[in-house]
Amino acid sequence: MGLWGALQGAMRTRRTRRIGLAEADRLVAGKPSSPDPWGLGVLLDAAKAPPSVDELAGERAAVAGFLAAHRKAAATTPSKRRNRAQLRLSARAVALKVAAAVTVLAMGGTAVAAQTGKLPAGAQQRAHDMLSSLGVPAPDDGPRPAPTGPVRPSTSAQPSATPTPPTSATTDPVALTLCQQWDAANRKPHGKALTAEAKHALAEAAGGPSKVAEFCVALLGNPTATPTGPATATPSQPGNGSGNGKGKGHDTTRPTPSPQDPRGK
């Protein structure tokens, strides 16, 4: 029966009967009317075979993205709304600020990096969460990447007692880098565009593609409030000064390094 059946199968109506609409529906449903004279079962089974381990490798990142998105969707607290309102800028203002930010950028990354803590705490945290989960493949057993980085405004280490709220936590260096790329791409529309992932990560961190400009302007700093002195820009020393005094209307060109900052000198 076996061999004979196989021969019959092989010689059967292959391509003598065309697949019709009804037969196509049955094949799709996995129930062909006859024992698959077209040999499609092997192919279709392979196409919908159980998932491999690799196909399910991105679960952690996906869940992290979900949590971040959900937090954002649930964020309708009054303070958040106020922050949103503060951030709402006209397109013109954004353009101006971007142009100014370019100037600051040209002076060196650190000056800009130090311009942090301007985002609402939620946005900062979101930026970090999103970007670290997207930009950095999480190790299987490792904890979520901690917000380490050279640009961590230390709220306790500011002798000038600035009114920086302690909640305006840390800035993710990844977010900053992305914003800088975004900014560079804006300057040269025909130059190198952001990668899809970068664009997406930015949009996610900012709360939508249309908010990227606001987000990056806020992250890169509000240049209108920036002292014009470029003295704080020391690219080789990212921790220098921790950005205190920036944007607070101080006239000092170089803030006193905090005594508790081991990197300050």
Place this chain on the structure above:
Amino acid sequence: MVSDDDLAEALKAAIAGDEAGFAVLWRSLQPAVLRYLRVVVGGAAEDVASETWLQAARDLHRFEGGPPAFRGWLFRIARHRAIDERRRSARRPEEPSASFDDDTARAPARDAASEVVEGSDTAWALRLIAALPPDQAEAVMLRVVAGLDVAATAKVLGKRPGTVRVATMRGLRRLAANPQVQARADRARWLGDIGGNPVGRAGPERV
């Protein structure tokens, strides 16, 4: 495959913000999303799949309906993100394009990656399906792999149900005529008959 009942629970939980519920949705649908996208955008599939889920996560609180509707909704997002990706890659001429029609251009790269990644049989099948005309490839993937019915597929593709059925049929015909498909089917048939362990889909009259 998770049953629709279990999915319904997970869906409800995910809409309420529960990460475990979302994880169940992801695990049960990500493979199909990824395979669909492999056929549609080739090497960019994983990125586009991530984008798809992120958008789904963002918009989930607005979603209403059960698992079948969710499936269609998710694949609609996936398709839109895939279209965006194709536009992006068209604007990036310096990078190897993952254009929909250009199967020969993207096949080698995907070969190397996905043969290792997901087992050669699945990769082989997806490659053959990706070589179909785009409308047929999409119809076959959404019907067979995503498990959408004709109406849902038509909605995802923005076409009439009749068009979807015809595209599916033509795609299957083309696949059936492929010598590789026939060779594998013959091998499976022989092995199945000799081993008494039919591979493929043996109907009742076969016994």
